[in-house]
Structure formats: structure tokens, C-alpha cells
Amino acid sequence: MQLSSVRAVITGGVSGLGLAVAEHLVKQGGKVALFDLNDDKGAAAVPALGAGNARYFRVDVSDETAVADAIDQAHGFLGGLNVAVNCAGILGAGRVLGKDGPMPLAGFQGTVMVNLVGSFNVAKAAASRMQHNDVADDGERGVIINTASIAAYEGQIGQAAYAASKGGVVSMTLPMARELARFGIRVNTIAPGIFWTPMVDGMPAAVQESLAASIPFPSRLGKPEDFASLVAYILGNTYLNGETIRLDGATRLAPK
Numbered sequence: 001m002q003l004s005s006v007r008a009v010i011t012g013g014v015s016g017l018g019l020a021v022a023e024h025l026v027k028q029g030g031k032v033a034l035f036d037l038n039d040d041k042g043a044a045a046v047p048a049l050g051a052g053n054a055r056y057f058r059v060d061v062s063d064e065t066a067v068a069d070a071i072d073q074a075h076g077f078l079g080g081l082n083v084a085v086n087c088a089g090i091l092g093a094g095r096v097l098g099k100d101g102p103m104p105l106a107g108f109q110g111t112v113m114v115n116l117v118g119s120f121n122v123a124k125a126a127a128s129r130m131q132h133n134d135v136a137d138d139g140e141r142g143v144i145i146n147t148a149s150i151a152a153y154e155g156q157i158g159q160a161a162y163a164a165s166k167g168g169v170v171s172m173t174l175p176m177a178r179e180l181a182r183f184g185i186r187v188n189t190i191a192p193g194i195f196w197t198p199m200v201d202g203m204p205a206a207v208q209e210s211l212a213a214s215i216p217f218p219s220r221l222g223k224p225e226d227f228a229s230l231v232a233y234i235l236g237n238t239y240l241n242g243e244t245i246r247l248d249g250a251t252r253l254a255p256k
Contacts, residue, residue: 001136001143001235004029007078009071011061011088011122014041016197017147018087020224021231025083026053028232033074035059035067035088035122061088061118071125082133082142084126085231086119086169089147092161108161115165116172119146123176123187131183138238141184145231146173148191150246154253166191170244177242186241188234193248195222216250 006025012018013034022032026049034056036042042056055077059070075081092111094103123144130142148169155163169189177187194200194211200221212220230247234240 001082001140001238003232003235005136006030006032006083006235007080008083008085009033009035009074009078009081009122009126010085011035011059011118013085013087014038014045014056016087017192017195017224017227018085019045020228021085021087022049022054024225024228024232026050030083031078033057033070033078035061035070035074061086061122062113064121067118067121068125071122071129075129080133081126081129082136083235084122084130084142084144086122086144086146088118089115089165092165093158094161095158096160103161108164111161112165112168115162116168119169120172127180127183127185130185133184135184139184140186140238142186143235144176144180144185144187145234146187146189148189148244150191150193150248150251150253152191153246156253157256173244174242181241186238188240188242189244190227190230190234191244191246191248192227193222193246193251195227196224214251215248218249220249222247222249 003025008025010018010022010032013022014036025032032054034045034054046054046056057070060066090111094107096103133141135141146169149166151159151163152166152170173187173189180187
């Protein structure tokens with residue numbers, strides 16, 4: 001897929017990894033619809049990207065009806081839809097047995113609803129649109145890229161909910177890719193390691209340095225641009241399908 005032909009829905013698109021993907025795609029001539037719940041950041045992101053290139057949609061990805069409606073609206077704005085990138089997610093940290101007792105089930109459910117169910121909601125609604133696209137190179141009609149985490153493989157203490165939600169994203173990648181293959185829709189997942197986030201940015205310098213030192217090579221935190229460039233590569237390589245790619249500098253998480 002040529003990046004100039006990309007018409008993409010990006011969840012979590014007004015900040016962090018999602019915004020970096022949007023910036024990269026727009027720079028290459030693509031158009032993007034940003035799904036998020038932060039109106040202030042959405043209002044800032046659109047003019048920065050160019051009003052003709054981007055539009056913000058306030059969407060709760062865990063709401064099936066809201067997602068379906070937003071996909072329809074985004075399709076109209078974009079003049080088509082051939083890419084969906086799921087970056088929306090929450091950390092949902094908490095111990096199974098904490099100081100105040102067992103983790104409330106609502107906390108576990110909320111994390112799974114956003115990270116896993118939200119990704120599925122957007123993927124299925126986008127695929128429903130993509131199946132009607134004209135075929136491009138190799139018979140391709142669209143690409144779905146989900147975001148997991150290396151915590152799906154090495155979840156730390158306090159990450160039971162988060163790791164479960166991201167493990168679900170990893171596990172649904174191959175069966176979804178197999179099912180959507182007949183429509184010419186590819187499905188891949190990226191599992192980032194330790195990346196720069198607003199939370200990390202607010203940590204003391206010594207903590208930031210410790211995190212960077214724990215990464216074998218390169219010994220630095222991941223940059224949103226690293227993630228965006230991998231998204232672009234996946235879009236361009238039509239033989240890459242059904243795969244989860246770790247993007248972590250060879251990091252393996254310790255128990256805590």
C-alpha cells in the first residue's frame with residue numbers, strides 16, 4: 001500500500017503513539033480520522049495536521065454503536081477507509097490482592113473493555129467497510145494494525161488486567177488475519193516495550209535513566225516515531241500478515 005493512498009482511522013489518535021502515526025501518514029500524503037476522548041488535544045491536533053487531512057471524532061472505543069457510527073462518519077470524511085490503527089488503551093494497574101483487598105472486578109473489566117474489546121470493536125467495524133474496497137496490489141483491500149504490549153508476554157506484578165487485555169489482542173491477531181484473508185484485509189499487531197509517555201515524562205531523571213539502562217540496545221526509551229515508522233513498514237509490505245512484532249530494544253520485563 002502506498003502511504004499517499006492511506007485513508008486511516010486511528011484510535012488514541014490525538015496524543016502519544018496514535019498522534020505520531022497520524023503525523024507520519026499525513027506527511028506522506030494520507031488522510032486520518034482521529035478517534036479519542038480528549039477534546040482539547042483533538043482541537044489542537046487537527047489544525048496541526050491540517051483540517052483537510054485530519055478530523056477528530058469523540059469516540060468511546062468500547063461502545064459498539066458509537067464505534068460503528070464513527071466509522072461511517074470517518075468513511076465519509078476520508079472518502080474511503082483502507083487502514084485502521086488501534087492505539088487507544090489504558091494501563092489499568094492494580095494488584096489482584098492489594099492493600100485494600102481484592103481488585104474490584106470493575107477495574108479488570110474496564111481495562112479489558114478498552115484495550116481488547118475496543119480494539120475488536122474498531123477492527124470489525126473497519127473491516128466491514130474495507131471488504132467493499134476495490135482491490136489493490138496483491139488483491140489487498142485494507143490493513144488493520146493493533147497495539148499490544150510486551151506485557152502480554154512478561155506481565156509484571158500489578159499488571160494482571162493489563163497483561164490479560166494485551167494478551168487477548170495478541171491472541172486474536174492470527175485468527176482475525178486468517179478470517180479476513182478472503183476479503184484481502186491484513187491484520188498485524190505491534191507489541192511496544194518501554195516508550196516515552198506522559199507518565200514517564202513526569203518521572204524523576206534518575207528513574208528515566210534507570211528505565212533506559214534496562215534496555216539492551218539501543219539503551220533508550222522507545223520514541224513514538226519508532227512506532228510510527230513500523231506502522232508505515234507494515235502498510236507497505238503486503239506479505240506481512242497475522243504477525244505480532246515486538247518493538248522493544250530486546251527488553252524482557254522483570255517481575256516488578
